[in-house]
Amino acid sequence: xxxxxxxxxxxxxxxxxxxxxxxxxxxxxxxxxxxxxxxxxxxxxxxxxxxxxxxxxxxxxxxxxxxxxxxxxxxxxxxxxxxxxxxxxxxxxxxxxxxxxxxxxxxxxxxxxxxxxxxxxxxxxxxxxxxxxxxxxxxxxxxxxxxxxxxxxxxxxxxxxxxxxxxxxxxxxxxxxxxxxxxxxxxxxxxxxxxxxxxxxxxxxxxxxxxxxxxxxxxxxxxxxxxxxxxxxxxxxxxxxxxxxxxxxxxxxxxxxxxxxxxxxxxxxxxxxxxxxxxxxxxxxxxxxxxxxxxxxxxxxxxxxx
Numbered sequence: 001x002x003x004x005x006x007x008x009x010x011x012x013x014x015x016x017x018x019x020x021x022x023x024x025x026x027x028x029x030x031x032x033x034x035x036x037x038x039x040x041x042x043x044x045x046x047x048x049x050x051x052x053x054x055x056x057x058x059x060x061x062x063x064x065x066x067x068x069x070x071x072x073x074x075x076x077x078x079x080x081x082x083x084x085x086x087x088x089x090x091x092x093x094x095x096x097x098x099x100x101x102x103x104x105x106x107x108x109x110x111x112x113x114x115x116x117x118x119x120x121x122x123x124x125x126x127x128x129x130x131x132x133x134x135x136x137x138x139x140x141x142x143x144x145x146x147x148x149x150x151x152x153x154x155x156x157x158x159x160x161x162x163x164x165x166x167x168x169x170x171x172x173x174x175x176x177x178x179x180x181x182x183x184x185x186x187x188x189x190x191x192x193x194x195x196x197x198x199x200x201x202x203x204x205x206x207x208x209x210x211x212x213x214x215x216x217x218x219x220x221x222x223x224x225x226x227x228x229x230x231x232x233x234x235x236x237x238x239x240x241x242x243x244x245x246x247x248x249x250x251x252x253x254x255x256x257x258x259x260x261x262x263x264x265x266x267x268x269x270x271x272x273x274x275x276x277x278x279x280x281x282x283x284x285x286x287x288x289x290x291x292x293x294x295x296x297x298x299x300x301x302x303x304x305x306x
Contacts, residue, residue, distance in 0.1 A: 005038065154280075183269065
């Protein structure tokens with residue numbers, strides 16, 4: 001049994017396909033298939049049920065792959081401990097960030113991190129919260145910047161900042177004369193939301209539950225529309241299609257010519273942004289460096305949590 005064989009079975013379990021697993025491991029499919037069969041013969045069990053176009057784990061295979069993942073993580077810890085003995089801030093850090101944070105935080109974070117840890121390179125992964133959580137647990141990234149709620153076993157978190165939400169309307173909209181917008185008013189308009197799977201969409205729906213289309217009264221003219229990114233949504237709002245809710249960091253001076261930005265009345269809805277990492281990740285100094293860089297970033301409009 002070799003570490004390479006363990007990596008192969010973890011890849012097959014993840015991809016549910018021998019060809020894709022081989023590609024992810026940068027080997028040919030025959031090489032990977034022979035190695036997996038060799039491991040099955042050595043263990044005397046079948047790990048994968050193979051059929052045309054489909055690969056699934058056996059019940060024994062599930063337990064073996066789970067243990068293989070832990071073994072590979074511990075091997076990575078050994079390597080990282082060795083690197084930490086040299087300089088915990090010298091090696092690269094694989095950092096994941098969700099789509100609705102990365103474009104606005106990174107331009108401030110990168111220069112701040114250079115001041116704190118000039119030798120530490122960031123290898124960045126931009127994705128949805130669910131995918132980043134999976135990558136974090138599988139050791140594909142070292143840490144992730146996400147928004148609460150975020151509950152994952154074996155993962156530690158620390159708070160970074162609270163970010164308020166604002167309402168964006170096209171120029172000339174009747175709400176332009178109002179000092180602030182009540183969340184209940186959103187149900188009276190066409191509201192543009194990010195597509196399902198994005199946690200910021202969930203935050204907006206929590207702010208105004210009436211935006212769930214199933215809850216709208218029969219015959220209602222109000223609609224919720226979808227966009228693939230906050231940038232796309234801002235352009236759609238500027239085009240007069242509807243209104244939207246934005247995290248305050250996404251608002252730029254360029255929006256002044258196209259949008260009217262209004263605060264919420266009453267208690268302002270916010271999201272809490274956090275830093276998450278595996279509990280057994282040994283480079284605690286690298287995690288602290290990222291936190292310090294975020295707090296030193298000067299990101300506008302947020303409340304930093306020291």
